[in-house]
Amino acid sequence: MQNITNEIIDQTIAGNEQAFELIYKAYFRFVSNVSYRIVNTKQEAEEVCQEVFITIYKKINTFRQESSLKTWIYRVTVNCALKYAQNKTKENKNMVAYDEENPIASPVKDVREKMDDQANEKLVEKLLNYLNLEQRMCIVLRSIEGLSYKQIADVLKIPINTVRSRIKRARQAMIAFRQEEVSYEL
Amino acid sequence: MNCKKIQELILTDYLDQEMPQDRQKELETHIAACAACAEFLVRAKKAAIEPLANTKNAKLSQDIIWSKIQKEIQTEKESLLDYNQVPSFLEKLKSIIFFPKPRLAWSTLAVIAVLIIGLNIGQEQIDFGKNNQVKIAAVNSEKVVENQIIEIEREEYLSYLLDQDDAYTGYGTSLESYFL
Numbered sequence: 001m002q003n004i005t006n007e008i009i010d011q012t013i014a015g016n017e018q019a020f021e022l023i024y025k026a027y028f029r030f031v032s033n034v035s036y037r038i039v040n041t042k043q044e045a046e047e048v049c050q051e052v053f054i055t056i057y058k059k060i061n062t063f064r065q066e067s068s069l070k071t072w073i074y075r076v077t078v079n080c081a082l083k084y085a086q087n088k089t090k091e092n093k094n095m096v097a098y099d100e101e102n103p104i105a106s107p108v109k110d111v112r113e114k115m116d117d118q119a120n121e122k123l124v125e126k127l128l129n130y131l132n133l134e135q136r137m138c139i140v141l142r143s144i145e146g147l148s149y150k151q152i153a154d155v156l157k158i159p160i161n162t163v164r165s166r167i168k169r170a171r172q173a174m175i176a177f178r179q180e181e182v183s184y185e186l
Numbered sequence: 187m188n189c190k191k192i193q194e195l196i197l198t199d200y201l202d203q204e205m206p207q208d209r210q211k212e213l214e215t216h217i218a219a220c221a222a223c224a225e226f227l228v229r230a231k232k233a234a235i236e237p238l239a240n241t242k243n244a245k246l247s248q249d250i251i252w253s254k255i256q257k258e259i260q261t262e263k264e265s266l267l268d269y270n271q272v273p274s275f276l277e278k279l280k281s282i283i284f285f286p287k288p289r290l291a292w293s294t295l296a297v298i299a300v301l302i303i304g305l306n307i308g309q310e311q312i313d314f315g316k317n318n319q320v321k322i323a324a325v326n327s328e329k330v331v332e333n334q335i336i337e338i339e340r341e342e343y344l345s346y347l348l349d350q351d352d353a354y355t356g357y358g359t360s361l362e363s364y365f366l
Contacts, residue, residue, distance in 0.1 A: 017259065021252070028248050036244035046246055046254075053255050058262075123237045142202060143238035149204055164198045171197045174234035182232045 004069055013061045020057055023073075030145065031077045037128060037140040038081040039088065052080045074147075074155045078137060085133055130177050135170035138163055192216050193226050200227075201235055 004026055011019035028049075035048035055076050063072050128136050141147045141155065142163075149167075153160040175182075192213060199205040200213055217223045 015263075017256070024252060024255070025248075028251075029243060032244045032246040032248075032251075036246065037241075042244075042246060045244060046251055049246060049251050050254050050258070053251075054258055057255075057259060117240075117242060120237055120240050121242075124241055127234075127237060139238065143235065144241050149202065167202070168194060168197045171201075171230060171234040175229055178233040179229075182229050185232060186228065 006065060009060065009063070009065065009069065012057070023056065023060075023069075024053055027070075027073050027077075030074065034074075034077050034140055034145065035081050035084075037144060038085050038133075038137065040125070040129075044084065044088070048081050048084050051084070052077050055080060071151070071154050074141075074151075075157075078141075078155055082133060082137060089133070127174050127177065130173060131170050135166050135173070138166040139170045142167055189220060189223055192220070192223050196223070196227050196230055197234075201230060 004023055008019045008022055012023060031052050032045060032049050035052065036042070036045035039045055039048055052073075056073060059076075063069065128139070131139060137156065138152055141152045142149075147155070149160050149163045152163045156163070195205070195213060196217075200210065205213070217227060
């Protein structure tokens with residue numbers, strides 16, 4: 001990931017699209033992954049992605065450089081994804097399943113490995129759908145994106161112990177959900 | 187520490203490597219000696235850690251999304267440009283009264299001023315006339331109301347009298363008819 005300097009930020013504020021493209025490329029992976037894990041479908045994740053970067057472009061002049069750009073962008077992503085998912089939940093109480101076509105990157109591999117990936121994706125989909133939005137966001141940020149508790153607390157603007165408690169409850173729920181399956185494997 | 191607390195720590199700080207080393211060693215010593223906590227750790231890893239650790243990146247098209255974002259930015263810029271290009275009221279006025287020669291402009295201005303003054307005087311006269319009419323109408327309406335009140339009072343008085351007259355039946359004597 002390219003290091004985004006203050007100069008790039010200033011150029012983006014001035015309306016330089018090339019500078020903004022550098023920010024886009026640097027954060028696309030995070031934004032697209034978090035969006036996809038929160039809203040479930042490829043099409044919806046694309047909409048969230050678009051909204052996140054448009055928000056960044058429009059509001060980057062309000063970004064105070066005393067805090068990290070990374071945290072700010074993560075926060076914008078989380079807010080957009082949560083807002084989208086909440087509106088979606090209002091529309092349809094039941095979570096929509098992932099796309100029929102699996103949108104997860106799968107370079108040419110042997111069939112067995114590919115099938116394992118797809119099975120794992122189905123499992124992750126089920127596990128995440130089993131959690132509430134708050135727990136889901138904490139788990140995505142921690143277990144998939146690898147953020148520390150402190151970073152999650154900063155991004156979500158919640159106390160670090162709330163992060164702990166959400167992660168604990170989420171994992172308890174996941175263990176309960178997979179109890180039989182894991183017992184069988186053991 | 188009891189097993190319940192140990193298992194809570196396993197689910198959070200231990201699995202996420204957020205513990206200080208000395209606390210971690212303490213916890214691992216307990217797990218090594220406690221079969222229930224050891225089994226819990228294995229279950230937690232299998233159920234809640236491994237599936238999420240093996241996820242792949244979402245395969246969203248970076249280029250397609252970028253082109254959509256560019257389009258939206260462009261639309262935004264164009265709408266902003268259109269907004270800036272809309273002439274202000276003063277500019278519109280300027281274009282309407284634009285004269286190539288200053289002498290012509292001044293003379294037109296003078297004509298407009300004379301017209302405005304003339305119109306104002308005329309308007310004042312009209313207003314004066316209108317005001318008078320309004321005053322007369324008000325006086326007239328007041329008079330009408332007064333007359334109505336007088337009429338009502340009169341009616342009441344008359345009916346009072348007539349009622350009294352009706353109520354009085356008398357005895358029908360010749361003495362009464364002489365005095366009344």
